[in-house]
Amino acid sequence: MIIWKKVSNNNNIVYVDKRILFTYNLIDHWSKREFKMAELTKDIIIQQARIRFIEQGYEKVSMRGIANDLGCSHGALYYHFKNKTALFSDVLDYYFQELNSIIDRIMVQEENDKLKDLFLEFIRFGLDHPYQYELMFMLKSKEMDSLMQRPATESYERFAAAVEQASGIHLYSDHIYSIFLALHGFVSLHLHRIENFEEAAEGAARHVEFLKKTI
Amino acid sequence: MIIWKKVSNNNNIVYVDKRILFTYNLIDHWSKREFKMAELTKDIIIQQARIRFIEQGYEKVSMRGIANDLGCSHGALYYHFKNKTALFSDVLDYYFQELNSIIDRIMVQEENDKLKDLFLEFIRFGLDHPYQYELMFMLKSKEMDSLMQRPATESYERFAAAVEQASGIHLYSDHIYSIFLALHGFVSLHLHRIENFEEAAEGAARHVEFLKKTI
DNA sequence: CTCCTATTTTGACCAGTGGTCAGTTTTAGT
DNA sequence: ACTAAAACTGACCACTGGTCAAAATAGGAG
The missing domain is CATH 1.10.357 (Tetracycline Repressor; domain 2)
Structure with a gap:
């Protein structure tokens, strides 16, 4: 899965899984975007949650852990799921x-x-x-x-x-x-x-x- | 249950249950002690744990909560019980x-x-x-x-x-x-x-x- | 291409947890 | 009165689920 990651304000890194693909700088703001952020969907969250759930069980799976796997912040999960x-x-x-x-x-x-x-x-x-x-x-x-x-x-x-x-x-x-x-x-x-x-x-x-x- | 409670270094309060019984000041250190601290025993901890346990269940009972009921620090509980x-x-x-x-x-x-x-x-x-x-x-x-x-x-x-x-x-x-x-x-x-x-x-x-x- | 708005996402923050441990207070024996 | 052992404290750690203002991104209209 491709993950865009902001490092400083204009300095950005694009990851594939956990490995760096390339870095780039923003000029203005990358208007007429050639890229989109890897979208975070309900489905992909559920899928990742299930992976951790199978081996750890409900209690031990943490929202932060799932977010980490997905390369997003845990706050984002709460946008898609109430809790x-x-x-x-x-x-x-x-x-x-x-x-x-x-x-x-x-x-x-x-x-x-x-x-x-x-x-x-x-x-x-x-x-x-x-x-x-x-x-x-x-x-x-x-x-x-x-x-x-x-x-x-x-x-x-x-x-x-x-x-x-x-x-x-x-x-x-x-x-x-x-x-x-x-x-x-x-x-x-x-x-x-x-x-x-x-x-x-x-x-x-x-x-x-x-x-x-x-x- | 009687509880001694330190307020400042020399200023102490003695409670019975949650109500103040009396206060006193230490001169030197209350040598040849007229009082003993209310002792914290395994039994009394178990008893209090059970009270909370019955209405809250294992997960929701916290060690700090029990310690609070008992007027002691949660660390003290770990002296009597491994965990x-x-x-x-x-x-x-x-x-x-x-x-x-x-x-x-x-x-x-x-x-x-x-x-x-x-x-x-x-x-x-x-x-x-x-x-x-x-x-x-x-x-x-x-x-x-x-x-x-x-x-x-x-x-x-x-x-x-x-x-x-x-x-x-x-x-x-x-x-x-x-x-x-x-x-x-x-x-x-x-x-x-x-x-x-x-x-x-x-x-x-x-x-x-x-x-x-x-x- | 520029705005502008709406949707997503971030990450500091909160209140709470179980657990540890150096340092202190209290106890009890000499 | 001194001392060693026992009991206790509370700051600290790493973690949790959850919130939310602020920021980033997306997508459409002009």
């Missing part, structure tokens, strides 16, 4: 979509044990996206929760409908909810204690088997 | 004990539905002690987790043993673990979304009923 919560709410939209499409994919497959897959893949998603899951289903603050509630509910309803369909029989909504809670319990207890799904795969399989038997 | 984590680890010991005695109490009662009580009271404990539960069973950091793991495991084992005994039959440990996860899931999903157990009592009762049927 940190709003930024990460947008980051998470992506993952709600991912979870939804996991569910959809299982339902269109053939010859698979759909119930088992639904349960197991939900757990896998949680454990392979620990920081994301944390914010999606284990709220950190009232403010974050109010932003997550709608997409979380939508994902749950998609899951619930899929479970009923996969079972081939009528299920009480309480029953499905209890199963969901049990899956959530597994994820939330193992979150951050293991590195990835595989480490808990056996336990997950047993838990899933237990839940399947209730149907 | 914030260590302090709150001690705060939580109390609640692990409370959870353990809830389990014990249920088991010595007579003519009660022990399984139902065990399940329901676990949920009640979690929802009525949201900030505590969060730290006890939903780790915030590797450091906190390593301190919580031992007492959490102990509490779980007590719970598991109680469940098996209450059921009157042999239960596979995987089965008990799955039930525990399901209860944990209920608590962790409702935590902070409701004010107290009563608000979720009906849902909790249905979830518990579902789990009982698996036995």
Whole structure:
């Protein structure tokens, strides 16, 4: 990414990533600009926030850190997003979509044990996206929760409908909810204690088997 | 609680709680001391930390805030505790004990539905002690987790043993673990979304009923 | 090309955090 | 009364999320 950087009033440096491309001096003000500043868009901010988020988690990612990666000031981020919560709410939209499409994919497959897959893949998603899951289903603050509630509910309803369909029989909504809670319990207890799904795969399989038997 | 407070070098004020008791001046240094400073003990710090913790939660309680309540400097707290984590680890010991005695109490009662009580009271404990539960069973950091793991495991084992005994039959440990996860899931999903157990009592009762049927 | 306005961006600033540590005060024993 | 150990202080550090006046840039109209 190209970054223009002002050094003194008229002395400027143009970077590509972190390396100097060239320097130049302003005569008047570079009227009829041949260059534009690399534009800072919501999208590019979200993208960078996600990169840091995946390895550091919400708490440890700082707005200043993101701004630094992007070669802009942290103040600029607050022009595009009301606050940190709003930024990460947008980051998470992506993952709600991912979870939804996991569910959809299982339902269109053939010859698979759909119930088992639904349960197991939900757990896998949680454990392979620990920081994301944390914010999606284990709220950190009232403010974050109010932003997550709608997409979380939508994902749950998609899951619930899929479970009923996969079972081939009528299920009480309480029953499905209890199963969901049990899956959530597994994820939330193992979150951050293991590195990835595989480490808990056996336990997950047993838990899933237990839940399947209730149907 | 009595607090001595230095104002200028020789001008001192003695407080009881937040109100002035009397002032005095030092001549030399108050040799052969008639008074002792109100001592700052681990216990009194834990006690005050708990008070703030209950209403604010781990993140929002600050060491400076606690020190202020206690009329000492925040540095003093670090003399007694290595860091914030260590302090709150001690705060939580109390609640692990409370959870353990809830389990014990249920088991010595007579003519009660022990399984139902065990399940329901676990949920009640979690929802009525949201900030505590969060730290006890939903780790915030590797450091906190390593301190919580031992007492959490102990509490779980007590719970598991109680469940098996209450059921009157042999239960596979995987089965008990799955039930525990399901209860944990209920608590962790409702935590902070409701004010107290009563608000979720009906849902909790249905979830518990579902789990009982698996036995 | 010159203005002029609107949009973006900057960076000093604020109030707050957990944590450290040299220097001081207080305690307790000799 | 002296001394060594224990307890405590508060300036300091590096950091956080967030604000905002001022400055830079963009884009259109004349």
